[in-house]
Amino acid sequence: MRKLALSDEILLTVEKPARYIGNEVNMVKKDLSNIDIRFCMCFPDVYEIGMSHLGIQILYDMFNRREDTYCERVYSPWTDLDKIMREQNIPLFALESQDPIKEFDFLGITLQYEMCYTNILQVLELSQIPIMTEDRTWDHPIVIGGGPCAYNPEPLAPFFDIFYIGEGETVYDQLLDVYKESRKNGESRTEFLQKAANIEGLYVPIFYDVTYNEDGTIKEFKPNRDDVPAVIKKQVEMHLSETTYPDKPLVPFIKVTQDRVVLEIQRGCIRGCRFCQAGMLYRPNRERRVDFLKDLAYKMLKNTGHEEISLSSLSSSDYSDLQELIYFLIDEFRSKGVNISLPSLRIDAFALDVMSKVQDVKKSSLTFAPEAGSQRLRNVIKKGLTEEQILTGARDAFLGGWNKVKLYFMLGLPTETEEDIEGIATLSDKIAREYYDAIPKENRKGRVAITASTSFFVPKPFTPFQWTRMATSEEFLDKQRFLNGKMKEQLNYRSIKYNWHEAELTLLEGVYARGDRKTAKVLYDAYKKGCLYDSWSEYFKYDVWMETFAENGIDPYFYTSRERSYDEVLPWDFIDAGVTKKYLMNEYEMAKSDQCTPNCREKCTGCGATKFGGGVCYESKA
Amino acid sequence: MKARLKFNKAGSMKFIGHLDIMRYFQKAFRRAGIDVAYSQGYSPHQLISFAAPLGVGLTSDGEYLDMQLNSTLPADEMLRLINEQLNEEIQVTSIKALSDESKNAMSIVAGADYKVSVKDGYYVCDDFTAKFAEFLANDNITIVKKTKKSEKEMDIKPFIYHHAFTLAEFNQEVGRNYEISVADEYENGAFVYMQLSTGSVDNLKPELVMDAFCQSIGVEYNKFAYQVHRMELYANDVTKEELEQGKRNLVPLEELGHELI
Ligand code: SF4
Numbered sequence: 001m002r003k004l005a006l007s008d009e010i011l012l013t014v015e016k017p018a019r020y021i022g023n024e025v026n027m028v029k030k031d032l033s034n035i036d037i038r039f040c041m042c043f044p045d046v047y048e049i050g051m052s053h054l055g056i057q058i059l060y061d062m063f064n065r066r067e068d069t070y071c072e073r074v075y076s077p078w079t080d081l082d083k084i085m086r087e088q089n090i091p092l093f094a095l096e097s098q099d100p101i102k103e104f105d106f107l108g109i110t111l112q113y114e115m116c117y118t119n120i121l122q123v124l125e126l127s128q129i130p131i132m133t134e135d136r137t138w139d140h141p142i143v144i145g146g147g148p149c150a151y152n153p154e155p156l157a158p159f160f161d162i163f164y165i166g167e168g169e170t171v172y173d174q175l176l177d178v179y180k181e182s183r184k185n186g187e188s189r190t191e192f193l194q195k196a197a198n199i200e201g202l203y204v205p206i207f208y209d210v211t212y213n214e215d216g217t218i219k220e221f222k223p224n225r226d227d228v229p230a231v232i233k234k235q236v237e238m239h240l241s242e243t244t245y246p247d248k249p250l251v252p253f254i255k256v257t258q259d260r261v262v263l264e265i266q267r268g269c270i271r272g273c274r275f276c277q278a279g280m281l282y283r284p285n286r287e288r289r290v291d292f293l294k295d296l297a298y299k300m301l302k303n304t305g306h307e308e309i310s311l312s313s314l315s316s317s318d319y320s321d322l323q324e325l326i327y328f329l330i331d332e333f334r335s336k337g338v339n340i341s342l343p344s345l346r347i348d349a350f351a352l353d354v355m356s357k358v359q360d361v362k363k364s365s366l367t368f369a370p371e372a373g374s375q376r377l378r379n380v381i382k383k384g385l386t387e388e389q390i391l392t393g394a395r396d397a398f399l400g401g402w403n404k405v406k407l408y409f410m411l412g413l414p415t416e417t418e419e420d421i422e423g424i425a426t427l428s429d430k431i432a433r434e435y436y437d438a439i440p441k442e443n444r445k446g447r448v449a450i451t452a453s454t455s456f457f458v459p460k461p462f463t464p465f466q467w468t469r470m471a472t473s474e475e476f477l478d479k480q481r482f483l484n485g486k487m488k489e490q491l492n493y494r495s496i497k498y499n500w501h502e503a504e505l506t507l508l509e510g511v512y513a514r515g516d517r518k519t520a521k522v523l524y525d526a527y528k529k530g531c532l533y534d535s536w537s538e539y540f541k542y543d544v545w546m547e548t549f550a551e552n553g554i555d556p557y558f559y560t561s562r563e564r565s566y567d568e569v570l571p572w573d574f575i576d577a578g579v580t581k582k583y584l585m586n587e588y589e590m591a592k593s594d595q596c597t598p599n600c601r602e603k604c605t606g607c608g609a610t611k612f613g614g615g616v617c618y619e620s621k622a
Numbered sequence: 623m624k625a626r627l628k629f630n631k632a633g634s635m636k637f638i639g640h641l642d643i644m645r646y647f648q649k650a651f652r653r654a655g656i657d658v659a660y661s662q663g664y665s666p667h668q669l670i671s672f673a674a675p676l677g678v679g680l681t682s683d684g685e686y687l688d689m690q691l692n693s694t695l696p697a698d699e700m701l702r703l704i705n706e707q708l709n710e711e712i713q714v715t716s717i718k719a720l721s722d723e724s725k726n727a728m729s730i731v732a733g734a735d736y737k738v739s740v741k742d743g744y745y746v747c748d749d750f751t752a753k754f755a756e757f758l759a760n761d762n763i764t765i766v767k768k769t770k771k772s773e774k775e776m777d778i779k780p781f782i783y784h785h786a787f788t789l790a791e792f793n794q795e796v797g798r799n800y801e802i803s804v805a806d807e808y809e810n811g812a813f814v815y816m817q818l819s820t821g822s823v824d825n826l827k828p829e830l831v832m833d834a835f836c837q838s839i840g841v842e843y844n845k846f847a848y849q850v851h852r853m854e855l856y857a858n859d860v861t862k863e864e865l866e867q868g869k870r871n872l873v874p875l876e877e878l879g880h881e882l883i
Contacts, residue, residue: 002633002711004634008679008741008846008849009846011637012637012678012679012845012846017637017678018637018638018639018642021634021637022634023635023709025646025649025650025653025707025709251649253638253642253646254638255642255645301652302653303653304649304653305648305649305650305652305653305707306649306652307648307649307667337660337666337667337668339665360663360664360665
């Protein structure tokens with residue numbers, strides 16, 4: 001029988017013990033005596049969220065295809081178990097073998113959002129691995145970080161041995177081979193790290209130093225030895241239909257956020273919305289072949305028994321063979337009781353047709369993400385969605401029997417005025433009018449229900465807005481209040497529901513999105529004072545964070561509420577993400593003059609991503 | 623047509639709650655290609671239901687699941703297909719066909735056999751067997767049952783149908799032939815077999831009996847100290863009149879079904 005790391009008594013005391021026992025369907029089991037490399041993959045958030053992440057499933061599958069490697073998993077223990085593990089000095093363990101992570105060769109941590117940074121320190125500490133890279137020896141795993149937040153690794157630099165910049169498919173094999181070689185030859189940990197640093201896409205922070213100007217900005221960032229590269233190049237996988245993809249993904253016992261088969265149809269995005277980091281980081285846009293996807297859908301449903309399948313991509317409507325793919329899924333699987341969960345689609349005849357086929361019209365709602373309330377501001381952020389498109393889409397849907405609409409907006413976008421904010425309220429109202437206009441009284445099935453939600457804009461590295469100032473919490477709250485007032489002034493205000501986010505968390509996200517190495521110390525101190533699970537508002541300790549910033553003499557607003565000049569050295573400037581600084585500057589300038597630029601299919605704007613040699617940039621030329 | 627599955631639950635699967643086990647089976651049936659019938663509507667679900675839900679932390683050799691099938695395969699074929707999709711800690715041991723008018727398992731449960739063991743590393747008392755036998759020799763065993771609104775006294779003695787301290791003795795008591803089991807074995811050897819009233823009417827949980835036992839010997843009840851293992855679930859197979867006369871004829875749920883052909 002499998003021996004578990006935790007006793008019955010502990011497992012029966014904590015909430016959801018299934019988070020810690022492993023043994024899920026399709027879990028990979030390997031004989032440790034044939035294994036050279038033990039890799040533990042970590043998503044530093046609670047199990048239900050971590051298990052829903054596609055990237056981990058891809059890497060888990062990819063690593064385990066190597067015969068010499070056993071990849072296992074770990075997620076952040078929930079606060080109840082955290083307490084017990086500290087009290088009883090239980091080392092954090094991997095789900096598969098239930099062995100302590102400190103005995104592994106690698107601990108890979110995916111960095112998906114800034115608000116899980118303290119959870120990373122929790123994982124290290126509970127694993128009994130020194131938190132600082134400088135304190136680690138060959139007795140400890142190599143701690144490696146990857147994922148979107150690795151594009152500004154600096155706030156985490158002291159805690160990681162290596163950062164992986166780019167898509168996991170490309171250089172991991174090389175890294176593992178180098179590791180095996182190094183261990184076999186009895187090289188030192190530093191020698192190994194030096195070799196790793198010379199693999200394209202890998203950043204080893206201890207080999208780089210930062211100096212600062214008096215005003216707190218960066219003076220210089222450069223290698224402290226001459227045998228490592230000065231610039232780290234993003235890695236992208238250009239052959240998405242030839243790469244490995246998990247056709248037997250893990251199936252959890254308990255309900256997780258994405259409890260379904262997830263099919264990644266493409267990477268990147270042709271749209272280039274100026275606020276969207278993913279749209280820039282994952283350039284160029286690359287599609288997977290539709291026959292590849294059909295085959296995968298079939299296998300994954302068969303191998304998991306899931307009752308639902310969804311498509312993953314940044315802008316699904318742009319996928320060339322979307323109609324073919326969705327109609328295939330409906331025809332093939334709908335009769336077998338499989339739900340097709342639709343990605344957010346541009347509302348047109350096709351979307352309405354498939355929605356009516358796979359959803360209960362009475363219950364489901366339409367979704368629009370205009371992001372900004374006025375056309376001017378939508379031009380600024382380059383969101384190619386016009387008011388006319390929204391209103392026509394809504395009208396067609398109302399005629400088709402829908403009466404619920406969800407709208408997503410951001411507050412605090414660059415150049416935003418009161419007029420733009422008011423636009424959110426008036427657009428909501430216009431949609432309501434469209435309903436009463438389109439549907440004669442006797443045919444209405446109740447009132448139209450419009451839900452408008454706003455989140456706060458956080459500028460991210462490698463976007464045209466990376467230089468921009470972010471609003472303060474007070475400004476955000478004022479905007480929110482102003483909008484709430486405007487909502488109430490609308491004729492159809494009773495049909496409109498306004499949802500908003502908390503402002504305080506946003507400040508922290510803003511700091512860590514564009515933070516430098518100095519902010520790492522604050523992170524460490526805040527964690528030591530009990531900050532954990534910051535993205536869960538019930539655990540978020542704003543006051544403790546503010547106090548810790550003050551103690552460290554660091555002004556959070558220096559990182560958020562400051563317009564940066566083009567010649568300032570940004571903490572992430574040493575990373576070559578494909579998109580050039582010149583392109584981003586140009587886009588920012590266009591934004592400031594309320595102008596759009598074409599999307600990649602309309603016309604290439606020369607962002608720099610062509611150098612990866614494929615995808616949408618080459619489509620028209622092929 | 624209707625079918626009834628009997629399965630066991632052991633090892634780490636004891637930490638998976640009843641609703642999650644249901645979802646686990648639904649997915650396993652889909653992977654195995656079992657032709658389960660679905661409900662109608664926009665989000666169809668498989669027509670399956672469980673007998674008496676087993677609490678988290680308990681193991682079992684006698685769990686039941688009823689399902690509606692569109693078409694069937696030979697029982698051993700179906701057994702193989704399903705078990706291939708389940709892990710080693712949860713395995714189906716029999717599949718029986720049910721007549722269309724048979725009641726679902728949930729509504730007919732009337733009794734259950736349990737083995738309750740003291741786990742390693744826990745101590746309850748010296749001479750566990752003797753003390754427990756003494757405890758059950760009382761004419762009545764009164765406990766205080768707390769509900770949200772009130773506290774009421776209740777005699778649980780009538781709901782403890784049988785007990786024994788060896789398997790042979792228990793087999794004789796309940797007229798069964800238990801052999802192998804997925805139950806954990808504990809080194810201290812302190813355990814008891816019991817047949818208890820179960821179901822919607824008089825549901826006596828073994829945990830409650832252990833609590834009462836501890837009270838009777840003046841020891842604090844520690845809910846972590848015992849491994850409760852369910853061995854079988856019974857229906858009361860009597861006519862309406864017999865039931866009114868308080869007659870009892872406990873039959874394992876699987877025996878209400880017939881061979882699947
Ligand atoms: S190089 Fe041109 S087509 Fe390619 S991603 Fe950049 S803008 Fe789009």
